[in-house]
Amino acid sequence: MDRRSSRQWWWHGAVGYEVYVRSFADANNDGTGDLEGIRRRLPYLRWLGVDAVWITPFFPSPGYDHGYDVSDYLGVDPKHGSLADFVRLTGDAHELGLHVIVDIVPNHTSSAHPWFRAALTGRDDPHRDFYIWRDPAPDGGPPNNWVSHFGGPAWTLDPASGQYYLHLFLPEQPDLNWTNPAVADAFDDILRFWMERGADGFRIDVAHGLAKDPWFRDNPQLAPVTPGMDPRAAFDRFEHRYDLDQNPNIEVYRRWHRVVAPYGALLLAETNAADPVRTARYHDGGDAIHRVFYLEIGWLDWQPMQLRDRIRGMHLAGPDSTAWILDSHDTSRAATRYGGGERGAHRVLCVKTLMVALGGMPVWYQGEELGLENGVIAPNDLTDPIATRNPGAAGRDGARTVMPWDGGPTNGFNDGATPWMRATPRRAAETVAGQRDDPTSFLTRHRALLTVRRTLPDLWQAPVEWLDTDDSLLMACRRGTVVVVANLDEHDAMLDLPEGRWRPVFSSRTGAPTSGTVTGRIGVPAETGLVLAEAL
Numbered sequence: 001m002d003r004r005s006s007r008q009w010w011w012h013g014a015v016g017y018e019v020y021v022r023s024f025a026d027a028n029n030d031g032t033g034d035l036e037g038i039r040r041r042l043p044y045l046r047w048l049g050v051d052a053v054w055i056t057p058f059f060p061s062p063g064y065d066h067g068y069d070v071s072d073y074l075g076v077d078p079k080h081g082s083l084a085d086f087v088r089l090t091g092d093a094h095e096l097g098l099h100v101i102v103d104i105v106p107n108h109t110s111s112a113h114p115w116f117r118a119a120l121t122g123r124d125d126p127h128r129d130f131y132i133w134r135d136p137a138p139d140g141g142p143p144n145n146w147v148s149h150f151g152g153p154a155w156t157l158d159p160a161s162g163q164y165y166l167h168l169f170l171p172e173q174p175d176l177n178w179t180n181p182a183v184a185d186a187f188d189d190i191l192r193f194w195m196e197r198g199a200d201g202f203r204i205d206v207a208h209g210l211a212k213d214p215w216f217r218d219n220p221q222l223a224p225v226t227p228g229m230d231p232r233a234a235f236d237r238f239e240h241r242y243d244l245d246q247n248p249n250i251e252v253y254r255r256w257h258r259v260v261a262p263y264g265a266l267l268l269a270e271t272n273a274a275d276p277v278r279t280a281r282y283h284d285g286g287d288a289i290h291r292v293f294y295l296e297i298g299w300l301d302w303q304p305m306q307l308r309d310r311i312r313g314m315h316l317a318g319p320d321s322t323a324w325i326l327d328s329h330d331t332s333r334a335a336t337r338y339g340g341g342e343r344g345a346h347r348v349l350c351v352k353t354l355m356v357a358l359g360g361m362p363v364w365y366q367g368e369e370l371g372l373e374n375g376v377i378a379p380n381d382l383t384d385p386i387a388t389r390n391p392g393a394a395g396r397d398g399a400r401t402v403m404p405w406d407g408g409p410t411n412g413f414n415d416g417a418t419p420w421m422r423a424t425p426r427r428a429a430e431t432v433a434g435q436r437d438d439p440t441s442f443l444t445r446h447r448a449l450l451t452v453r454r455t456l457p458d459l460w461q462a463p464v465e466w467l468d469t470d471d472s473l474l475m476a477c478r479r480g481t482v483v484v485v486a487n488l489d490e491h492d493a494m495l496d497l498p499e500g501r502w503r504p505v506f507s508s509r510t511g512a513p514t515s516g517t518v519t520g521r522i523g524v525p526a527e528t529g530l531v532l533a534e535a536l
């Protein structure tokens with residue numbers, strides 16, 4: 001199929017699914033997930049009903065940040081397979097009607113990348129200016145007060161040249177200098193390389209980080225940082241006025257928009273701007289990023305009022321451009337954040353019922369469809385640098401344990417080799433095999449929700465009309481011939497339906513379509529999502 005000729009871009013109405021490559025499926029049984037493992041599981045994703053698979057970085061990498069420290073943007077790390085595997089994967093995906101999204105990391109490289117190795121050889125090296133170097137402050141310390149997301153200052157001294165280099169993450173992840181046109185040129189080529197091999201789009205890592213304040217001014221400090229504080233809490237003690245979310249970022253993505261347009265490829269950006277309006281501006285009226293993540297929702301525990309306000313606020317600012325997530329490989333799993341157990345998982349599906357009706361692109365994280373909570377890992381087995389380099393910090397490992405396919409020794413992740421991260425195996429009831437044929441399971445209900453979305457396109461494309469409700473935690477909207485409801489309240493609530501007869505087609509509690517039609521005022525059980533279709 002010539003992807004360039006399609007009138008409507010493939011991502012309209014699409015639902016994404018994040019695969020954490022290390023932990024999804026390990027075909028060669030070496031303990032680490034690989035592209036071939038993903039290829040073999042594509043029929044599952046088709047069956048589930050998602051449309052696009054975002055695969056976390058599989059490029060050669062020393063692995064200090066589990067692949068987000070890239071040492072070669074044009075290759076596949078042998079532990080994840082080969083370029084030929086990637087081409088086979090995209091080929092099979094396309095045959096199944098699935099799209100493949102590559103996770104590109106433009107804010108920083110690995111310190112092992114040849115560009116950085118060259119930059120370290122001296123101030124005159126042509127690659128020196130690929131990175132951000134500054135002389136020490138007058139006292140010999142770091143040039144400004146910026147801190148790393150992963151703990152400590154965002155600057156590390158290179159003793160040979162006497163200059164500091166910037167890293168918003170680990171010292172092994174030096175930030176690229178996006179004011180250097182050669183960096184932008186290099187990334188144009190990187191994007192084309194993957195599109196030529198079948199990539200249908202890019203998830204852009206730390207998309208809000210590329211441009212920095214030209215004067216490298218200190219960030220305003222909001223509260224003191226105390227010793228032993230979790231690095232992410234310490235990071236939040238600053239207003240990131242000068243290191244993140246600078247306007248020139250959008251210029252980079254306008255340029256990328258022109259690079260990907262001939263291929264019909266998607267730009268899906270990880271932006272971490274708290275303000276919905278600032279988040280939505282990455283879309284730039286359709287000239288830059290196509291779909292923009294709003295991570296603020298993904299950090300929340302079960303706080304229904306904040307959840308409601310953030311959903312409404314983001315929907316208002318980016319009704320068609322938002323990528324809606326509750327979970328990712330960077331957060332504690334939503335079912336855990338929402339209180340755990342059946343109740344936590346129910347709450348997740350309640351919110352997701354609304355999210356599939358909000359336009360933009362809902363993106364699910366592997367295992368969410370099983371109602372998974374965080375995996376259990378012994379303290380000595382933690383691997384995330386946030387945890388291993390900051391004693392006492394929680395880290396992100398809990399969301400990264402292997403995908404439970406069945407009740408076998410490694411939950412069907414592979415043929416029995418110890419997974420790269422040890423964790424307590426999941427119970428059979430938490431696995432795909434344990435839920436697939438159970439009509440009431442979370443998996444069955446998630447799948448039913450996607451079937452409803454496919455069969456009722458009004459759900460994601462008709463104009464949105466928010467409905468007035470008596471209960472402020474009852475969120476309801478009408479989209480053409482469909483009404484979607486999420487009762488975030490711990491009490492049952494009543495909803496006045498728009499005029500006409502309505503047929504309940506999905507409930508987050510039962511999944512299966514209920515028979516009959518309803519009119520007028522209906523009861524919505526506590527913490528439940530519903531979809532109703534207009535009855536003819």
Ligand code: GLC
Pocket residue numbers: 065068069105169205206270329330
């Ligand atoms: C993004 C990734 C995260 C990574 C960080 C640095 O936030 O999702 O996993 O650690 O960027 O690349």
